[in-house]
Structures are given as structure tokens and as C-alpha cells.
Amino acid sequence: xxxxxxxxLGLSYLLVVLAAPVGLVFWRTFEHGLGPAWDAVTTPxxxxxxLLTLEIAAIAVPANTVFxxxxxxAIVRERFPGKGIVNALVDLPLALSPIVVGLAFxxxxxxxxxxxxxxxxxxxxxxxxxxxxxxxxxxxxxxFVVREVVPVLREIxxxxxxxxxxxxxxxxxxxxxxxxxxxxxAVAYGVVLTTARALGEFxxxxxxxxxxxxxTETMTLHVEERFQAFDYTAAYxxxxxxxxxxxxTLVLMSLFKPKEEVRR
Amino acid sequence: xxxxxxxxxxxxGDFAALEDASIEVPSGSLxxxxxxxxxxxxxxxxxxxxxxxxxxGTVELDGxxxxxxxxxxxxxxxxxxxxxxxxxxxxxxxxxxxLKVRKRPRAEIRKRVDELLELVQIAGWADNYPAQLSGGQxxxxxxxxxxxxxxxxxLLDEPFGALDARVRKDLRAWLxxxxxxxxxxxIFVTHDQEEAMDIADQIVLMNHGxxxxxxxxxxxxxxxxxxFVMTFVGPVNRLGESxxxxxxxxxxxxxNGQTTAGRVERIVHLGFEVRVELRLEDGRDVWAQVxxxxxxxxxxxxxxxxxxxxxxxxxxx
Numbered sequence: 001x002x003x004x005x006x007x008x009l010g011l012s013y014l015l016v017v018l019a020a021p022v023g024l025v026f027w028r029t030f031e032h033g034l035g036p037a038w039d040a041v042t043t044p045x046x047x048x049x050x051l052l053t054l055e056i057a058a059i060a061v062p063a064n065t066v067f068x069x070x071x072x073x074a075i076v077r078e079r080f081p082g083k084g085i086v087n088a089l090v091d092l093p094l095a096l097s098p099i100v101v102g103l104a105f106x107x108x109x110x111x112x113x114x115x116x117x118x119x120x121x122x123x124x125x126x127x128x129x130x131x132x133x134x135x136x137x138x139x140x141x142x143x144f145v146v147r148e149v150v151p152v153l154r155e156i157x158x159x160x161x162x163x164x165x166x167x168x169x170x171x172x173x174x175x176x177x178x179x180x181x182x183x184x185x186a187v188a189y190g191v192v193l194t195t196a197r198a199l200g201e202f203x204x205x206x207x208x209x210x211x212x213x214x215x216t217e218t219m220t221l222h223v224e225e226r227f228q229a230f231d232y233t234a235a236y237x238x239x240x241x242x243x244x245x246x247x248x249t250l251v252l253m254s255l256f257k258p259k260e261e262v263r264r
Numbered sequence: 265x266x267x268x269x270x271x272x273x274x275x276x277g278d279f280a281a282l283e284d285a286s287i288e289v290p291s292g293s294l295x296x297x298x299x300x301x302x303x304x305x306x307x308x309x310x311x312x313x314x315x316x317x318x319x320x321g322t323v324e325l326d327g328x329x330x331x332x333x334x335x336x337x338x339x340x341x342x343x344x345x346x347x348x349x350x351x352x353x354x355x356x357x358x359x360x361x362x363l364k365v366r367k368r369p370r371a372e373i374r375k376r377v378d379e380l381l382e383l384v385q386i387a388g389w390a391d392n393y394p395a396q397l398s399g400g401q402x403x404x405x406x407x408x409x410x411x412x413x414x415x416x417x418x419l420l421d422e423p424f425g426a427l428d429a430r431v432r433k434d435l436r437a438w439l440x441x442x443x444x445x446x447x448x449x450x451i452f453v454t455h456d457q458e459e460a461m462d463i464a465d466q467i468v469l470m471n472h473g474x475x476x477x478x479x480x481x482x483x484x485x486x487x488x489x490x491x492f493v494m495t496f497v498g499p500v501n502r503l504g505e506s507x508x509x510x511x512x513x514x515x516x517x518x519x520n521g522q523t524t525a526g527r528v529e530r531i532v533h534l535g536f537e538v539r540v541e542l543r544l545e546d547g548r549d550v551w552a553q554v555x556x557x558x559x560x561x562x563x564x565x566x567x568x569x570x571x572x573x574x575x576x577x578x579x580x581x
Contacts, residue, residue: 159348160350
């Protein structure tokens with residue numbers, strides 16, 4: 001009885017806060033059949049928005065993966081002054097509202113910003129353009145790989161790495177053959193979270209992009225823009241596309257994982 | 265390949281792990297670094313391996329100063345207490361690791377690994393993962409992995425410390441046989457004096473980061489250099505200023521002028537050996553180790569009176 005009660009509670013909670021809203025979006029999208037939904041996501045603006053979102057993620061995710069692993073290694077394995085600050089700084093994007101992030105970048109790279117004027121003289125446009133959108137996306141999705149990898153690095157300790165060293169492995173060989181395989185699931189999970197965040201980012205991108213339809217409009221911005229224009233079918237259909245991309249990432253990751261767990 | 269460490273000092277924060285420690289390990293020997301926990305024995309081993317950088321001091325392998333060399337260049341085989349198995353690799357891949365990073369031909373690696381797995385008696389487990397092995401098997405795998413690269417010296421850090429008593433004894437005997445076959449200069453760290461006495465040619469006894477005494481097992485037991493050595497390598501009774509081993513305490517049923525009177529408090533039968541716990545007239549508690557026959561002859565019983573005389577005793581100034 002007790003167990004059923006718990007299950008019921010857990011399930012209803014998930015149903016109300018997770019399944020119902022997402023389900024509703026799917027239902028609304030296909031309310032009038034596949035046709036209108038398909039038409040809505042194949043307009044030039046929608047296609048461009050999807051492509052732009054994927055392009056941004058394609059830069060932000062690898063960058064944060066490489067940097068995240070390096071950062072985690074430094075936090076766990078190295079001793080240096082200011083380590084505590086680095087460790088805290090990594091969490092900053094989680095604490096800061098994306099709007100603030102967007103404004104900060106606007107101030108820094110805008111026409112009168114510290115870097116902005118210098119960059120403008122050299123013909124580089126960051127604000128209201130692709131580079132700015134990539135930068136804020138990197139910023140907001142930075143903590144995930146670090147936060148996934150740090151505890152695993154702590155747990156595996158340094159003995160395996162030391163063993164590799166005494167067996168003649170160079171630091172790079174040790175990393176590639178011993179450390180990386182040990183943390184790969186943490187990295188993979190971090191990548192999934194980073195990807196999800198990069199795809200779904202709205203606030204910071206909204207501020208820095210300037211909302212130019214067909215130019216600096218990502219998928220999330222496209223959803224909002226269509227919604228404001230009372231084009232609900234297009235807004236819902238674009239949301240569904242976003243959700244499907246995210247689900248596909250999750251599925252891709254879980255495809256590899258069970259096999260590995262059996263082996264252990 | 266002789267190992268020499270000279271005047272090694274190492275601190276961890278305020279804690280002095282090693283203070284001016286020097287040892288010499290003859291080529292081909294099996295040496296035990298013995299001491300209580302925190303005595304610096306593991307740190308000294310890690311300094312020799314190059315896994316720890318000392319503040320002062322040098323390490324020589326076969327007359328060559330390797331102090332500035334990275335661990336991977338020193339050609340040492342190192343075995344860790346908790347195996348340090350590569351969890352994501354099979355037993356075979358674990359053992360092959362050192363050869364693989366040296367880019368040896370595949371056929372050669374396979375042949376060598378097969379030999380080693382045979383040697384450490386885990387050939388049947390070659391394609392299993394370390395998690396599927398028992399502790400003893402994992403440690404033998406770790407040993408095979410260390411031996412694969414033909415190390416000049418073998419360093420074992422409490423290699424049997426994580427194993428249960430039975431497996432420990434088996435592995436001990438097996439390690440001694442292995443050493444006798446291969447003659448690789450070997451140092452192993454242990455806090456178990458019986459283990460050290462059992463298999464080492466030479467024991468280096470450490471305490472508080474310093475070397476207390478170096479010698480053959482028998483030497484340490486019979487000629488301890490100081491009170492610490494005497495009490496660490498075997499049981500001891502204290503009689504006034506002198507230290508007596510329990511088996512050097514003679515029990516008599518009558519006084520003879522040199523004896524002290526005492527009362528039997530408790531008798532413990534351990535098969536051939538009998539432990540007799542006594543309270544002497546001056547109130548001091550001691551215990552004597554006698555044979556079963558002696559105990560019967562003296563008709564020892566709790567509450568009875570006996571007379572005690574040390575056959576031999578040690579006094580340290």
C-alpha cells in the first residue's frame with residue numbers, strides 16, 4: 001500500500017509538471033494533421049532557424065567538452081592559487097539569469113563596449129550576429145561537462161594513472177588510455193546536458209541576437225516570434241522539432257550505455 | 265640492480281614523512297620496508313619509484329642517479345595495495361599495457377602476456393575484466409602487468425594488505441618462490457612484522473620517517489638496536505629496566521634467589537604453545553610463553569604461585 005502510494009505520487013507529479021505540457025504541445029501540433037505542421041517547419045525562416053541552432057550547438061558543445069574536461073582535470077588534480085575561485089566561477093552560468101548574461105555580452109561587445117569598438121574597427125561584428133550568439137551559448141552551457149566529470153575524477157583517484165606512468169606511459173598516453181576511458185560516461189552525460197542547454201537557450205541569445213528573422217533567429221527565438229504573431233501551429237511545430245532533436249541526443253547516448261554496464 | 269636512497273627528506277604540509285632517510289638494497293635481494301602506519305615506508309618506496317618528489321636526497325639505481333628522472337623513465341615495476349587495475353581493460357589488456365605504450369609488435373606482446381598470465385596462474389581469466397577477479401587474482405594480475413616491461417627493480421606497496429589472511433599467506437610464499445626464480449631486486453612495504461620476517465632477506469625498520477635498524481630478520485629479533493625495534497618485531501615484557509621476550513621468561517615452581525614471585529592469572533592454551541599471564545609481587549603484569557609439556561610439569565593453574573626468571577633480557581640506555 002505504502003509503495004503504491006509513493007508510485008502514485010511520483011507518477012502524478014511527473015504527469016502534471018512534465019508529461020502534460022509536453023504532450024499538449026505535441027497534440028496541438030498535430031491537431032489538424034501532419035500537413036500544416038510540416039508546412040510550418042519547412043518555411044525558409046524555420047529551416048534557417050533550425051540550421052542556425054544546430055550550427056551554434058556544433059561549436060559550443062565541442063568547445064565546452066574539451067574545455068570542460070581540461071577544467072575538471074585542473075580542479076581535481078592540480079594545486080594552484082585561486083583554485084577555489086575557478087571552481088566557484090564554473091557554476092556562475094547556473095546562478096546567473098541568461099538575460100543578465102546577454103546584457104553583459106552586449107555591454108562588452110556592443111558598439112561602445114570594451115572589446116566591441118576595437119573589434120568593430122577590425123571589421124568583426126559580434127553583437128547581433130553569429131559570433132555573439134555562439135559566445136553566450138558557450139557561456140550558459142559551460143558548467144555541465146565540468147560538473148559531471150569532477151566527481152568521477154575524484155572517485156577514480158590517481159592510482160590507475162600512476163600505474164600507467166610507472167609502466168612507461170607518457171602523460172598523453174595515460175590520459176588517452178586510462179583517464180579518458182574512466183570518465184567517458186561522465187563526459188557523455190555532460191555532453192547531453194550541454195547539448196540540451198545549447199539547443200534550448202533563449203534569454204541570452206534573445207538579448208544578443210537582435211531577432212533578425214532569417215538571419216539571427218534560432219529555433220527558440222523562432223518559436224517565440226511565431227507565437228507573438230498568433231501563428232500557433234508554427235510555434236508548436238517548431239517546439240516539437242526542438243524536443244525531437246533533444247530526445248534524439250538522449251537516445252543516441254543511451255544506445256551505447258547499457259552494453260558497457262553489462263561488461264562491468 | 266642495487267637500489268640506493270640517500271638522505272631523503274619529504275614533508276606533506278607540516279607532517280614529516282621522511283627525515284634524512286638512507287637505505288641500500290643489494291642487487292637481487294628481497295627487502296622489506298617495515299614500520300607502523302605513518303612511518304614513511306610507503307613514501308620512501310614512492311620516492312624510489314619517482315611517484316613522489318623529495319625535498320632533498322637522491323635515488324640511485326645500479327649506481328646511476330635517477331633523482332631527476334620521471335617515473336616512466338626509471339624502469340621500475342610498481343604494485344599498489346589496491347591493485348590499481350585498469351577497470352575498463354581485460355586482464356590481458358592490463359598486462360599488455362606497458363608493452364603497448366612501448367609500441368612492441370603485436371605477436372611479441374601476445375606471446376609475452378601469455379607467458380606472464382601462465383606464470384601468475386590466471387591464464388584462464390585472460391578475457392575477463394578485473395571486477396570479475398578475486399582480490400588475490402587481481403594482485404597477481406597487477407604483478408604480471410608490472411613484470412611485463414621487464415623492470416630493473418620491483419616495488420610493492422603493501423601488496424597483500426587488502427587481502428584476507430589465508431590468501432595473504434599463500435601469496436607471500438608464492439612471491440618468495442617467484443623472487444627466487446627471477447632474482448629481480450625487490451622492495452616491499454608492509455606493516456606486518458611476521459610477513460617481513462617470513463619472506464625478506466633484509467628488513468629496513470622505519471618509524472617517524474627515520475630508519476631505526478637495517479638487518480636480516482634474525483638480527484632484528486635477536487639484536488634489536490633500541491626499544492622501538494625490540495617491541496615492534498615481537499612481543500615483549502618489561503621487567504624494571506630490562507625487556508624480555510615471553511619465551512625467554514623461565515617459570516619455576518620454587519624460588520632460587522634470582523627469581524621473582526608471581527601469581528598465575530590466566531592460562532591460554534594455543535595448541536603446542538601455552539600463554540601464561542602472571543601478576544608479579546611488585547604488581548606488574550607479564551606473560552610467559554611455555555610449551556604444553558612445561559605447563560603440565562609445573563602443574564600451572566590460575567591462582568597458583570610461580571617463580572619467574574628472565575633467561576635473557578635486553579637493556580637499552
